[in-house]
Amino acid sequence: MVESSEPRWLVLDGYEDEPAAFGVPPYVGFHIRYVCGVLESAGLDYEYMTVDRYRQALKTNPESIAKRLENCLGMVCIAGAVVPGKYLRGTPISLKETQTLIRNLPHGTPALFGGWAIRGWKQQGWTPLRPNLFLAVQDTDATLAHFLEKGEWKHQRRTAEQWTAWAQAGAASKAVTDHPDLGNETQAGPLTYEVEVYQGCVRYKRGCKFCIEPKKGVPIWRTPEDIIEEVRIAHDAGVHHVRLGGMTDTYTYMAEGVRELEYPVPDPEPIAKLLHGLREDERLGILHTDNGNPSIIAENMEPSEAITKTLVETLSDGAVLSFGLESADPSVHEANWLNCDPAQLKTAIRLINKHGSVRGER
Structure with missing residues (x-):
């Protein structure tokens, strides 16, 4: 993971965990890759960060997180688990962590949160109030693509063509190449x-x-x-x-x-x-x-x-x-x-x- 002073998007992998979608390490989920695929297809620079690395940085170097949030052009987060569970390694982002993250975002920075946990929290009455924040209840990737093209937040469904394009672009995205579990040429x-x-x-x-x-x-x-x-x-x-x-x-x-x-x-x-x-x-x-x-x-x-x-x-x-x-x-x-x-x-x-x-x- 390479830090940069240039403004770019921040993609935070909050680890999805659905009945038919694994995204907690050692798995890398497909929805977070689709989001990265949208940014790849649009030619936009971004940083991919797992929620575990985010937590570690908050403890050891909180200034680096503050700097990232100040410099980012926008942020996307796929959040978390639908059903509470116990995890041996990484743990999906919690509602409390999500609320803290939103409070720390600079005023007006575009922020998109998606995933079934977001839908669940929203149905339970969670409605954070801040400008340029959007809680996606359909396809997060398609919602992001619409915002990048039209400059407005609107719930969207991806088409079959977009599904293929973003899946393939996401397959070689930073969600894969910058994932801490990928390994290297000498040791997978x-x-x-x-x-x-x-x-x-x-x-x-x-x-x-x-x-x-x-x-x-x-x-x-x-x-x-x-x-x-x-x-x-x-x-x-x-x-x-x-x-x-x-x-x-x-x-x-x-x-x-x-x-x-x-x-x-x-x-x-x-x-x-x-x-x-x-x-x-x-x-x-x-x-x-x-x-x-x-x-x-x-x-x-x-x-x-x-x-x-x-x-x-x-x-x-x-x-x-x-x-x-x-x-x-x-x-x-x-x-x-x-x-x-x-x-x-x-x-x-x-x-x-x-x-x-x-x-x-x-």
């Missing part, structure tokens, strides 16, 4: 690149009560080619490890009948194309995936078995397929609209263990 660090495969959930009509993903609506897919190209760019920037995120259910990536069926039918081909395409790059180290819905697996055994075999062939040994299930108790299932019943859960576990229980070599 533990940085794991969280890539967004899709957004939304097939249970968008009546999803698990505790989860935010159904609120995103009908799933919007990215193509295997688009994702593979983004990861290739990330490899060029020094990334070794990848996690396929944004997938509320790995098995329903590009599935059939998402709008019409209670249990959409998995399509083994797109996920196989994606996983094998990623594995073809010899620079790829660890490859992990996101969640799996037991009810989808249980109600579509033949295509689910084909996908399971692909996961075993391509994912790193020790990879975990999270079922996102807090309990198999029928009363808990009914009260919380969970994603499967006990019978479906047992069927899914048997299938996964049939192919995935063997100790591998990778």
Whole structure:
């Protein structure tokens, strides 16, 4: 991280942590990269700083933070965790830290705060009053791009074209190259690149009560080619490890009948194309995936078995397929609209263990 006296934007990574979006180290989240991708695409200079480095600087050299805030052209922060949790390393930015940061910003400096934590705090009544401060409740990256182009704050959704452009620009941005977990040419660090495969959930009509993903609506897919190209760019920037995120259910990536069926039918081909395409790059180290819905697996055994075999062939040994299930108790299932019943859960576990229980070599 190189300090500069020249005015530039400050991007503060407050570490997102969503059900289908990891951004706490060693992961680098995709939303913070999209923000950097917007600035990269606009040709604007900026500094990327993790919230841990921000905290450390506040303790050891608070003058450096004050100077950064005084000199910045504007600031963007992706904040934090939706559900409180315990972390072994980095911890997402808190509401108290966010409030202090806002108070320390020079009067009138453009400041954009986004992420599901911001939405949650806002719904709880948090409405900080200061000029040129905006709390994004849609896509932070698209909201920033609109401000840079029009000079006004307005909630925005990114288009499919913007999604691709900012994902690819963000793959080689300072969120990657200046991340403390990246390592160097002689010793690779533990940085794991969280890539967004899709957004939304097939249970968008009546999803698990505790989860935010159904609120995103009908799933919007990215193509295997688009994702593979983004990861290739990330490899060029020094990334070794990848996690396929944004997938509320790995098995329903590009599935059939998402709008019409209670249990959409998995399509083994797109996920196989994606996983094998990623594995073809010899620079790829660890490859992990996101969640799996037991009810989808249980109600579509033949295509689910084909996908399971692909996961075993391509994912790193020790990879975990999270079922996102807090309990198999029928009363808990009914009260919380969970994603499967006990019978479906047992069927899914048997299938996964049939192919995935063997100790591998990778």
